[in-house]
Amino acid sequence: MIFAFLYFLLAAIFTYPLILRFQTSIYGYPSDSFATIWRFWSWTQGAAIGDYIGPYLLHFCGKWLATVTNEIAAYNLLLFLSFPLAALTMYLLVWELTRNKYASFISGLIYSFSLYHFWHGFAHLGLSQIQWLPLYIWSLIKLDRRRNIRWSLLTALIYLLNFLTDYYYGYFLLLFTAAFVFGQIVLKKFDWKLLGCYLLTAVLVILLVTPFALKARQSQEFLPVSKRSFDDLLALSARPWDYFLPSIYHPVWGRWVEPIYQTIESWGNDFEYRSAFLPERPIYLGLTAVALAVFGFIHGLKTRHRDRVVLFGICSGLLLWASGPAFVSLRGLNIPFPSFFLYHIFPMFRAYIRLGLLVLLGVAVLAGFGVKFLLEGLKAKRLLPIAYCLVPFLILFEVLNFPPFHSTDFSQIPEVYRWLATEPGNFIIAEYPRDNDVSSDCRKTATPVARNYGYGKFFQRTHGKDLFDSSGLDAEVRAKLADPTDPEALKVLSIAAVKYIVVHTKEIFPGENPLDSCHGWAVMAQLPDGIPGLKLVREFPEAIVYEVLPQ
Numbered sequence: 270m271i272f273a274f275l276y277f278l279l280a281a282i283f284t285y286p287l288i289l290r291f292q293t294s295i296y297g298y299p300s301d302s303f304a305t306i307w308r309f310w311s312w313t314q315g316a317a318i319g320d321y322i323g324p325y326l327l328h329f330c331g332k333w334l335a336t337v338t339n340e341i342a343a344y345n346l347l348l349f350l351s352f353p354l355a356a357l358t359m360y361l362l363v364w365e366l367t368r369n370k371y372a373s374f375i376s377g378l379i380y381s382f383s384l385y386h387f388w389h390g391f392a393h394l395g396l397s398q399i400q401w402l403p404l405y406i407w408s409l410i411k412l413d414r415r416r417n418i419r420w421s422l423l424t425a426l427i428y429l430l431n432f433l434t435d436y437y438y439g440y441f442l443l444l445f446t447a448a449f450v451f452g453q454i455v456l457k458k459f460d461w462k463l464l465g466c467y468l469l470t471a472v473l474v475i476l477l478v479t480p481f482a483l484k485a486r487q488s489q490e491f492l493p494v495s496k497r498s499f500d501d502l503l504a505l506s507a508r509p510w511d512y513f514l515p516s517i518y519h520p521v522w523g524r525w526v527e528p529i530y531q532t533i534e535s536w537g538n539d540f541e542y543r544s545a546f547l548p549e550r551p552i553y554l555g556l557t558a559v560a561l562a563v564f565g566f567i568h569g570l571k572t573r574h575r576d577r578v579v580l581f582g583i584c585s586g587l588l589l590w591a592s593g594p595a596f597v598s599l600r601g602l603n604i605p606f607p608s609f610f611l612y613h614i615f616p617m618f619r620a621y622i623r624l625g626l627l628v629l630l631g632v633a634v635l636a637g638f639g640v641k642f643l644l645e646g647l648k649a650k651r652l653l654p655i656a657y658c659l660v661p662f663l664i665l666f667e668v669l670n671f672p673p674f675h676s677t678d679f680s681q682i683p684e685v686y687r688w689l690a691t692e693p694g695n696f697i698i699a700e701y702p703r704d705n706d707v708s709s710d711c712r713k714t715a716t717p718v719a720r721n722y723g724y725g726k727f728f729q730r731t732h733g734k735d736l737f738d739s740s741g742l743d744a745e746v747r748a749k750l751a752d753p754t755d756p757e758a759l760k761v762l763s764i765a766a767v768k769y770i771v772v773h774t775k776e777i778f779p780g781e782n783p784l785d786s787c788h789g790w791a792v793m794a795q796l797p798d799g800i801p802g803l804k805l806v807r808e809f810p811e812a813i814v815y816e817v818l819p820q
Contacts, residue, residue: 690731
């Protein structure tokens with residue numbers, strides 16, 4: 270019970286001031302989180318949830334919570350609870366393996382309070398729900414020991430829980446299971462009865478997952494992303510140093526992290542020296558955790574736990590290998606890595622750097638063994654209190670991600686949106702600057718064209734008007750729409766029945782945003798006077814509203 274309380278307390282500290290502002294702020298920065306909050310809100314307004322092809326379970330929970338409270342509180346509750354829940358399920362897994370409460374507590378800290386969890390918590394609600402992965406691996410361990418139909422069914426159900434929380438985690442657990450089975454074969458722990466249990470579990474998983482997978486695969490919304498580009502595969506893969514570099518916000522050595530990345534990038538111009546962008550890049554394992562894991566692995570080879578530490582060592586090693594680039598070049602020869610082959614089988618998945626989470630899970634398990642062996646071998650018992658305090662301190666110190674605390678405050682609604690809410694009737698608005706560049710990369714263009722569309726969706730919750738969406742138009746038309754003074758752009762807006770365009774002249778969320786490289790491009794200058802087809806309606810401190818006249 271005390272460990273559960275500590276997990277909740279640490280979650281409140283690391284996500285501060287979220288616990289005090291559940292209704293008016295979020296943990297993190299303006300990003301994909303806005304689209305998630307907007308979706309929760311749209312469902313409470315009667316939007317059809319049945320057409321959604323994302324992780325069903327997470328978003329059904331979000332809809333229900335948003336109905337009971339509101340969409341921001343629902344988002345915050347799901348995010349906040351992921352920290353203590355992830356720690357507790359990791360505790361359960363390591364307790365099953367070590368029967369040591371303190372070792373299980375430490376493994377929970379390593380897994381849940383990790384940079385991967387913090388940074389994806391800034392933006393990706395689905396990827397922050399890491400609490401069910403240890404539960405699935407716990408069920409695999411139980412299935413290995415019990416070998417009966419009941420545990421096959423429970424393992425399949427827990428797998429479904431992960432799949433419906435985030436598709437990436439469903440996919441990655443398939444890779445973990447393959448590594449787990451391979452490790453058992455290496456250890457000669459595989460027999461016909463266990464094979465039968467695994468086959469039954471696989472059949473149950475297929476029966477449970479197929480209806481959801483088919484719905485997602487057949488959806489028109491899913492088709493544009495059904496195959497990710499090979500460039501994405503190369504960019505969103507782990508580099509060795511990513512596992513050993515802490516947060517850029519670490520209060521002691523964070524100032525040196527970005528220069529180290531820049532130095533490494535200067536070694537070469539190709540992808541091998543360029544790490545992924547934020548928030549994908551932080552997969553730091555922690556030096557204390559790695560040291561404990563190495564100690565646990567080496568010492569475990571001499572004990573009755575040999576098979577378990579070797580099994581998790583094999584799983585961690587294989588997944589570490591799979592998290593790397595599709596290939597590496599050695600003297601002009603391209604050597605393929607696992608992600609190269611996996612991409613051709615599952616082309617919808619591109620971010621193999623996220624396998625760093627399962628590498629971290631393996632390290633946390635081995636570190637749990639390390640703590641167990643360390644405490645059991647400590648001859649000077651008077652040093653036990655020091656060890657009990659020092660180990661968690663070092664683990665948490667290494668992953669410190671503050672100050673500053675990472676929070677976005679929504680308590681002050683921009684005046685322009687409050688005014689739009691008072692305008693009678695429903696109509697369409699277009700916000701500028703807008704993301705009309707085909708490359709969607711503001712760093713590659715000379716004009717500000719990369720305003721995050723999620724911003725507009727987020728504030729639709731306030732004004733309730735329809736938003737102009739240019740995503741279905743061809744590239745040439747979208748390029749013209751970047752300039753609201755272009756007669757062709759105004760013609761398109763008029764045909765689309767856009768009533769107002771909102772030109773943002775001041776940032777709504779000023780300050781640093783590490784998740785949005787185009788953050789500073791979210792504003793533009795006031796439009797010149799006398800533009801045919803536009804009529805100035807009203808000026809606000811942060812925006813100017815123009816009416817689009819009939820063409």
